[in-house]
Amino acid sequence: MIGRLSGILLEKNPPQVVLDVHGIGYELDVPMSTxxxxxxxxxxxxxxxxxxxxxxxxxxxxxxxxxERFAFRQLLKISGVGARLALSVLSGLSVSDLAQVVARQEVxxxxxxxxxxxxxxxxLLLELKGKLADALPASVAPADGARSDILNALxxxxxxxxxxxxxxxxxxxxTTTSDGxxxxxxxxxxx
Numbered sequence: 001m002i003g004r005l006s007g008i009l010l011e012k013n014p015p016q017v018v019l020d021v022h023g024i025g026y027e028l029d030v031p032m033s034t035x036x037x038x039x040x041x042x043x044x045x046x047x048x049x050x051x052x053x054x055x056x057x058x059x060x061x062x063x064x065x066x067x068e069r070f071a072f073r074q075l076l077k078i079s080g081v082g083a084r085l086a087l088s089v090l091s092g093l094s095v096s097d098l099a100q101v102v103a104r105q106e107v108x109x110x111x112x113x114x115x116x117x118x119x120x121x122x123x124l125l126l127e128l129k130g131k132l133a134d135a136l137p138a139s140v141a142p143a144d145g146a147r148s149d150i151l152n153a154l155x156x157x158x159x160x161x162x163x164x165x166x167x168x169x170x171x172x173x174x175t176t177t178s179d180g181x182x183x184x185x186x187x188x189x190x191x
Contacts, residue, residue: 002060006046009038015087017062019045028062029083031072031090037064052083059083067095071132078127080120088115089124097161099132101125104148109155147171150180154188163188 005028007021014035019026028047030038039045047062048069061083063069068090075086092113093101101109102125110121147168154164167184175183 002049002051004046004048005060005062006044009041009043009045012038012041015091019047019062026060028060029087030062030064031068031087032092033090033094034062034064034068061087065095071095071098074128074131075124078124080123085115085120089113093161094165095132097165098128100148102128102132105129109161112161146175146177146180149177150175150184153177153181154184157185159188 005019005021005026007019007026009017010020010025011018012035015029015032017028017030017035017038019028028049030047034047047064048066049063050061050069050072052059052061061072063072072083072086072090075081075089076083089098089110093109097109100106105125107118107121107125110116110124111118116124150171151164151168154167155161159167164184167187170187171180171183
């Protein structure tokens with residue numbers, strides 16, 4: 001089994017990358033969260049991998065972090081979820097966001113991911129309950145009440161997950177809901 005690849009990044013064509021490892025070019029499919037954090041072509045990169053052998057081919061999937069790979073593997077264990085759908089979930093939500101969605105049982109946030117309907121979202125929430133908390137570092141805890149309210153307000157105002165998460169990172173930890181929404185909107189209006 002191939003667990004990690006380190007080499008020179010040759011090509012980036014979402015969601016696929018080609019990694020040159022001592023003269024062998026490996027094609028890997030990666031979630032967009034990993035893709036956006038890759039260096040420029042020609043630079044050194046190291047990716048954790050998940051190797052799948054099926055009757056119609058062999059496939060490598062790459063991940064920037066262990067929590068991403070762990071979440072991908074947990075998603076694959078769910079009946080009816082294949083690698084493409086698992087990549088789609090991890091491209092639409094970070095691992096910490098996915099863990100929070102599962103903890104809060106937010107069907108609506110999951111159905112925003114392409115390829116996931118209400119029934120699939122409900123099955124994912126049921127199957128993943130309690131399984132993703134171990135994947136997160138201790139510093140990434142589920143959001144407290146005020147931060148959760150701020151995030152939900154930004155999403156309700158039409159900002160996507162990435163924009164809302166970026167604004168949330170810039171807010172002080174001890175922000176009240178009303179101040180946090182106000183500050184986040186100021187930050188988002190500058191973009």
